Amino acid sequence: EIVMTQSPATLSVSPGERATLSCRASQSISSSLAWYQQKPGQAPRLLIYGASTRATGIPARFSGSGSGTEFTLTISSLQSEDFAVYYCQHYKNWPPLTFGGGTKVEIK
Amino acid sequence: EVQLLESGGALVQPGGSLRLSCVASGFTFNSYAMSWVRQAPGKGLEWVSATSNTGISTYYADSVKGRFTISRDNSKNILYLQMNSLRVEDTAVYYCAKDISSGWFDPWGQGTLVTVSS
Numbered sequence: 001e002i003v004m005t006q007s008p009a010t011l012s013v014s015p016g017e018r019a020t021l022s023c024r025a026s027q028s029i030s031s032s033l034a035w036y037q038q039k040p041g042q043a044p045r046l047l048i049y050g051a052s053t054r055a056t057g058i059p060a061r062f063s064g065s066g067s068g069t070e071f072t073l074t075i076s077s078l079q080s081e082d083f084a085v086y087y088c089q090h091y092k093n094w095p096p097l098t099f100g101g102g103t104k105v106e107i108k
Numbered sequence: 109e110v111q112l113l114e115s116g117g118a119l120v121q122p123g124g125s126l127r128l129s130c131v132a133s134g135f136t137f138n139s140y141a142m143s144w145v146r147q148a149p150g151k152g153l154e155w156v157s158a159t160s161n162t163g164i165s166t167y168y169a170d171s172v173k174g175r176f177t178i179s180r181d182n183s184k185n186i187l188y189l190q191m192n193s194l195r196v197e198d199t200a201v202y203y204c205a206k207d208i209s210s211g212w213f214d215p216w217g218q219g220t221l222v223t224v225s226s
Contacts, residue, residue, distance in 0.1 A: 032211070034212040034213075036153075036213075038153075042218075043203055043215075043216040043217060043218055043219055044145075044153065044203070044213075044216050045215070045216070046208075046212065046213060046214035046215070049208070049209075049212045049214075055214060087152065087153055089153070089155075089211075089212065090211075091210055091211025091212050094167070094211055095155075095158070095167040095168070095169070096155055096167075096169050096170070097143075097155040097158070097211050098155065099152055099153040099154070099155070100152070101152050102152045102153075
């Protein structure tokens with residue numbers, strides 16, 4: 001099973017600042033990585049797939065990078081609606097599909 | 109607009125059974141694999157099960173293998189999850205999700221809450 005590890009668990013950021021979230025895979029997953037955003041009481045929403053491709057309707061301030069075992073989600077200038085929990089998920093050689101533990105982005 | 113609407117969540121005793129449904133609309137249901145993903149209260153996401161577009165191939169997390177069964181009715185655009193021998197640790201919101209391409213999901217339904225407690 002591929003283990004996904006996200007860091008930090010909580011990220012405190014001021015509106016307008018840049019946020020950098022990390023995700024590490026326990027073995028190489030090439031670019032088979034997705035990022036999701038989840039707000040309280042809502043279902044997850046796809047942000048990024050293929051490690052770096054934005055999903056339809058996702059603002060350009062969200063960007064993904066990385067390959068192999070190290071990945072990053074960057075939010076260039078945090079807006080109020082971006083405060084949420086973010087999850088990474090691999091889809092290489094499954095089952096099982098696995099998610100990281102999440103990073104909560106909170107207002108500083 | 110693609111929509112996924114889950115139902116069937118309830119309070120059930122340990123050892124009991126429950127069947128969840130997910131009604132899909134707005135896309136060609138029989139062209140896409142589908143999955144169930146759950147989220148225990150205050151916790152992260154856990155993939156539970158997946159089925160191919162035809163329903164012929166099915167996959168399960170080890171935590172539910174032998175107890176849960178995923179199926180689909182492509183004539184009715186409905187995805188199911190039959191859950192037997194439920195345990196307290198199965199308590200979660202269960203989401204159905206459309207598999208875009210071999211394991212990533214868009215969109216997700218709003219979820220249905222399953223509570224296993226005596």
